[in-house]
Amino acid sequence: MKVLVDFSKCTGLGICESLAPDFFEVNDDGDLVLLKDDITDDELQSIEEAVAGCPTEALRIQV
């Protein structure tokens, strides 16, 4: 499984970073950086929360 970011929607609000900081970090320019994209079973719940928590619906999980 992978997490995908639609950077045309993302505005760097950063909620994903607080839920899954190993995957997401907003940089000094306010842009989201995807640190890694492969999701293990243990990580799935936090990524699902990040997907649900994104106000711009910029995240999705590819099975």
Added chain:
Amino acid sequence: MTHLVVVGASLAGLRAVEAARKAGHDGPITLIGAEEHLPYDRPPLSKEFLAVTDDGSEPQRPFFREHSHLTDELGVELVLGAPATGLDPLARVVHVGDRAISYDALVIATGADARGIPGSETLAGVHVVRSLDDSVAVRAALDAGARTVVIGAGFIGSEVASSAKKWGVDVTIVEALATPLVRATGSEMGHAIASLHARNGTTLLCGNGVAAIEGTTAVERVVLDDGTVLPADLVIVGIGVTPNVGWLAGSGLVIDNGIVCDEHLFTGVPGVYAAGDVANWFNPALGRRQRMENWTAAAEQGAAAARNALDPGNAKSYGTVPYFWSDWYDVRIQFVGAPEADEVRLVEGDPESEATGRWVALYREGDRLIGALTVNGQSEIMKYRVMIARGVTWDEALEHAVRRADLHAAKLAGAPA
């Protein structure tokens, strides 16, 4: 089969419906909404939806889902266009006018309504910005070059003012308090953030109440307590919201600054849960009762309330470090945690300097970090959200702040001019 009824068809209500299906609920679902519209996203109403577009056309209206998605894919019966008018928890019935809708599980997500100024409601050109219809009307007025007065320098008023400024119209904000945003951010940071208006050429008049909003059929002027007269074609009233609980009178639900519920979003009345702006719940993450008025809480509470309503035996508590953001001019303001603090300390940046740069302020309760505010600090804010959730000490937070500020300063010093 269990019938889930969700009252309130905005973000929290939509998320309740979606979470119910995701959790495997295959019984009927009814979604009741006061507005004619399908569920839509509200943050853009004071931001992107009011933006000037290249071709002058209205931006896309921020509906979340297609009608067919809600009815066919999610199997939701939509009851839109009239508000719920009563709740009978013994009979387990929600009333919508003459219609009685029975439920087995109920999620109340009726949100909050923007406060108006009594006597001004009938004047054309006086608006709150809460609904899509409000925002459509405000956009049209800005497009027509309306001289704009914003009453209330809170987040909504400030966002609308900054959006209005980009239309090139005259914009004045009036605020009754000496310092805006004190309740949301404390007085020091409220003062600092409010300075963004002057930096961007918007007049902000503080410490002066509104005496009258005058006009014959349409608004013509706003008169302040000190006699100042502000000509206006458009008046935006941004003086806060009131939770929508009037329809629950006599229901037996406990109402005190919204619907009082526990950490499971349970109201104490069998089958009845609350979510979003209307819910005054106990937040176990911060150990206090809170009523949120932000996107993240509405989304998460809607989902959590539906899951708990459908499976109360396995109810999970809902705790969060609250988060909200606000976009003014070209600046993003972000807040995590709670603003009621023993101390607010600016740990990076200088609101007195001309350049806006990055500002970071931390909020202390006892020896614990309880909140953080950033201006242009998108790279910083969520690190504090994680730290608050972990319960870090004030000293740990300050050490982190120094490291980050040093790193940022080094980066700026090394950056090409």
